[in-house]
Amino acid sequence: MTATDRAEGAFRPRVTATDRAEALGPADFAILAVKSYSLVDIAPIVRRCAQQGTTVVPLLNGVETAQRLEQLDVPPVAVIGGLTTVSAVRIAPGVVERRSAFQVVVVGELDGRTSDRVDRIAGAFRDAGADARASDRIEVAWQKFVFLAGVAAACGLARSPIGPLRAAPLGRHLLQRAIEEVVAVARARGIALPDGEVARVMGVIDGLPPGMKPSFLVDLEAGGPTELEILSGAVSRFAEEAGISTPIHDTAAAALAQIN
Numbered sequence: 001m002t003a004t005d006r007a008e009g010a011f012r013p014r015v016t017a018t019d020r021a022e023a024l025g026p027a028d029f030a031i032l033a034v035k036s037y038s039l040v041d042i043a044p045i046v047r048r049c050a051q052q053g054t055t056v057v058p059l060l061n062g063v064e065t066a067q068r069l070e071q072l073d074v075p076p077v078a079v080i081g082g083l084t085t086v087s088a089v090r091i092a093p094g095v096v097e098r099r100s101a102f103q104v105v106v107v108g109e110l111d112g113r114t115s116d117r118v119d120r121i122a123g124a125f126r127d128a129g130a131d132a133r134a135s136d137r138i139e140v141a142w143q144k145f146v147f148l149a150g151v152a153a154a155c156g157l158a159r160s161p162i163g164p165l166r167a168a169p170l171g172r173h174l175l176q177r178a179i180e181e182v183v184a185v186a187r188a189r190g191i192a193l194p195d196g197e198v199a200r201v202m203g204v205i206d207g208l209p210p211g212m213k214p215s216f217l218v219d220l221e222a223g224g225p226t227e228l229e230i231l232s233g234a235v236s237r238f239a240e241e242a243g244i245s246t247p248i249h250d251t252a253a254a255a256l257a258q259i260n
Contacts, residue, residue: 004097021045029055029121033084035219036060036230043072050078055117057107059084061215062230063145066110080118082107083144084130089218099212105132112136142191147201149231150179152216153252156228159217163210174248176202181246185235188242220259228256 001017004010018024021044030049034042039060046069050056056079058065070076087100105125109115118134125132151162154175158165165171179201186193194200219226232252239246 002095004091004095006097006099007101021048024049024052026052027054029057029117029124032056032058032060034060035225036062036065036227037225039065039068040072043069043074047072047074050075054078055080055121057082057121059105061145061148061227062234063141064230064234076110079110080107080121081110081138081141083141085144087212087215089215103130105130106135106140107132108135108137108140110138112138139191139193142186142193143197143201146179146182146186146193146197147204148214148216149182149235149249150175150201151205152214152227153178153232153235153249155214155217156220156232156256157248157252159221161211161213161217162205162208163212166205167210175205178248178252181239181249182235184244185238185242185246188244189238220256226256226259228253232256 001015002010002012024045027049030046032042032046046056056069056074058069058079059082066076066079066081069079083106085100085102085104086098088096088098091097105122107118107121107125109118114134114136122132122134154165154171155162158171158174160171166175176198179198183193183197213221216226216228216231232249235246235249236253239249
């Protein structure tokens with residue numbers, strides 16, 4: 001495996017790989033970092049790790065991963081909450097390119113309490129060079145979801161990286177409306193997002209490199225499976241349950257599902 005970084009160049013991390021689940025022994029924790037559409041396929045291996053006493057740290061997009069793992073018979077006690085903020089793309093078999101200066105990891109118990117295992121896991125990520133911390137706030141996962149689902153819907157519908165979209169008055173309006181809809185859904189579900197959350201996310205968007213593409217758009221352009229169902233699809237489902245309107249995400253969920 002080769003990892004590349006536009007600032008630091010290429011390096012080869014030491015990785016031991018196997019395609020045999022029975023070869024995996026107990027570990028302190030296992031990072032689950034697949035696309036959401038691959039979760040069902042990887043679930044038997046995740047179950048095996050959990051049953052051996054390994055803590056599962058899911059770093060998937062979306063806000064339903066813990067529930068999906070439980071439905072796939074992964075013991076809930078083995079799972080903690082996790083999220084990462086990084087832009088990375090597999091540019092060739094065995095070659096991954098990091099395209100962002102940031103590499104943030106946040107972990108926490110799903111019930112919001114503090115624990116030694118969460119502190120140890122956050123420390124391990126910091127030792128590896130990530131900007132990592134433990135959190136007792138479930139809103140953190142939703143704050144990432146607000147940003148990711150909003151940007152994915154807008155960039156996906158426009159087939160555009162972030163720069164040209166935010167520079168056009170109607171494009172910026174599309175971005176803001178997509179963000180506003182996810183914030184409204186979060187609050188309808190009892191998530192205590194801070195006041196001014198829409199403005200905060202728009203500020204983050206304004207600070208992104210003009211050529212940045214959300215991973216959803218990268219997948220869409222590649223013609224393969226996408227995470228539409230756990231992004232705009234989830235926003236649309238949550239909105240229907242709450243009885244509120246989300247026309248941008250409804251449109252994205254309907255229109256972009258027809259691409260692949």
